[in-house]
Amino acid sequence: MGTEVLSLRIDGALLDRLRSHAARRGMSVQDYVVHAMVRDDFDQRFQAAVESTERLYEAS
Template identity: 70%
Template sequence: MASRVLSLRIDADLLDRLRDHAAKCGTSVQDYVVRTLVRDDFDERFKTAVDETERFYAAPPG
């Protein structure tokens, strides 16, 4: 997988909170943020798949 650079400007308080969360997980801020984004992306894709499956198996109206 190719790697790209994403630069963010964030509030100092948010960065401090991210550092705290990353430290609790024993990881870097960069790895923590990437892992969070990947998890969120997976959750969205999973929800979409569930919704589509429910629509597919739904009883026809009437």
């Protein structure tokens, strides 16, 4: 799996908050943002799986 580049333009206050959150975890801002995106993607996929399972059991 290769990597790609994503460039973002964000508000200075948001960048400051991201830096603060990342520093508390000993991470770079880039690593913190990627970690948050991966976590959000997992949460969405997990929620979709839960909803699918609930529909399956409701149909029974």
